[in-house]
Each structure stands twice: as structure tokens, then as C-alpha cells.
Amino acid sequence: MTTAYEHYMITLRAAIESYVPLSDPAWNALQSITRFRELKKGETLLREGQIAKYLHFICKGALRTYFTDKDGNVYNKNLFMEGRFAASKVSLLQHSPSYFAIEALEDTVLINIAYSSYRKLIHENPDIRNFYIAYIEKNWIIEKEQQEISLVMENATERYLKLLEKHPDIDQRIPKLHIASHLGITPTQLSRIRKKLK
Secondary structure, three states, rough: OHHHHHHHHHHHHHHHHOOOOOOHHHHHHHHHOOOEEEOOOOOOOOOOOOOOEEEEEEEEOOOOOOOOEOOEEEEEEEEEEEOOOOOOHHHHHHOEEEEEEEEEEEOEEEEEEEEEHHHHHHHHHHHHHHHHHHHHHHHHHHHHHHHHOOOOOOOOOHHOOOOHHHHOHHHHOOOOOHHHHHHHHOOOHHHHHHHOOO
């Protein structure tokens, strides 16, 4: 019988192989630098100013990345659900303090990948390197550009519908405040959009 943790590792491998095939030796090497972490709803995974050490694969639950301005206003940078990788990318790449914090919006199970060991694997293993390149191209370049264009070219309703397309159950799981912040609108505006769509 497959345990929950074994199931999560199978899910991680499937997520990676949705980009590139992975040989068993590559998978075994990657597995050796992972560990599970569980977070309670509201628990902070990474604080602003802390140096990130892990790439996080979300097995179950949801995370938000957010930052606080000098006046104490909080802005959501991103929302991440199951099957996605989350991290403070600049902090990982530059080994510098993170500009934002990461918080669990639900009870969450993560697979943490030690980034310094992962970097070594990228240099040593062509499969891991190919995944790294494919992942960066899709998520850190293409998707980021699409988000930037969406913010300028699409209205809030269109952005909300796209979010629902990606995560159909997000309204039942994530507080309205966080969804609105992610879309760059107020909770009142989000309520109006939801009302119109009904």
C-alpha cells in the first residue's frame, strides 16, 4: 500500500516529468536532497529579510508570497497551490535576504529541495539540468511575461476568470482578501466582479 509520503514523491516526479523525462539515477539523486515539511495554516515558511535555502514543492495546501511596504501595507506577490514550486527566487540565486515572506494559507505539506545541493546536481546531471532550464523558461520567463502583460492589457474580471480557470476551487479555499490582493484590486471590487459573474 502506498503511504501519503510515497504518493507525494510520485506526484513530485510526475510534476518534473511534465517538463522533461527523468532517469532513475537522476530521480534518486534528487530524492536524496529532499525532505518533507508540514505547516499549519497561518505559519510563516520564510520571513522578509531571511535568506532562502529551499525550493518548495507543494504536495497539499496553499502558500502566498507577500511583502510589506514602509507604511505597513501588505501586498500579495503570488498565490501557489498543489503541484507548484514556490520559492524566493532572487534570494536563492543571489544568496541574499528575501524581499518577501511566504505564509501557509491552509495546512500545507511541502517537499523541500535543498537549493545548494540542487545547484550541484544541475551541473552534474543532464536530466536535472534540462528540467531546470525548461522550468525557468516556462515559469520564470514566459509565465512572468504573460502576467505582466495581463496586468496591463486585461481588466480585473478577465484576470479573475483566468485565475479560476487555473484553480477552480480557489474561492472556497483562499480568503477574498488574498485573492483580491493577488489580482491587484480591493476585496470590494472582487465582490462586485463575483456578483456580476453570477
